[in-house]
């Protein structure tokens with residue numbers, strides 16, 4: 001599956017690679033520059049095979065946070081391609097192979113495009129997102145209908161991170177790292193059984209999953225409409241929702 005999107009004069013193609021049990025690894029390809037980046041290669045073999053099948057060669061690794069299901073494949077990718085690794089400086093000691101440490105506000109060239117780095121703590125304390133014009137690679141911060149668990153950060157931090165992502169243009173395409181959409185919307189539908197946007201989205205997600213299709217990427221507009229975590233008006237309501245989701249079965 002691919003998503004073509006204009007980025008200025010360039011066309012960046014984004015490919016989705018299912019990996020591990022429910023991870024997605026995203027590839028960004030700039031044909032004009034002959035450049036391919038991989039985001040969060042939790043499985044190196046999947047990333048390398050996915051690129052090779054498209055005739056692409058990975059030369060850049062982009063890491064959102066240190067968790068092994070996002071980073072364990074880095075050594076294999078680097079060994080095969082000599083790609084350089086960009087990721088959160090604050091988590092340098094927690095994952096292998098970081099060449100270029102990043103902090104909020106830094107810029108990263110991705111082919112002919114420029115990504116901006118946003119620090120979006122909550123799931124981990126050093127978690128970053130890569131923001132390109134029209135595209136946001138958000139790791140485990142924002143999911144379709146959900147958000148990451150608070151392994152290291154506070155509800156207030158995650159609420160602020162989601163609210164910051166909500167300031168992106170509505171049409172921004174959002175690339176989370178997990179296929180959690182169905183369980184997320186089942187939870188949201190239980191929380192808000194009369195919410196039309198949640199019910200509509202649950203129906204769309206159920207149809208996609210019963211066809212075996214990915215539900216991602218999503219958009220900022222969709223998450224602002226139907227993701228109660230993103231709609232939470234304050235950190236207290238966000239914290240209540242997050243705690244309820246953590247114990248939802």
Ligand SMILES: [Zn+2]
Nearest residue numbers: 065067123140
């Ligand atoms: Zn994670």
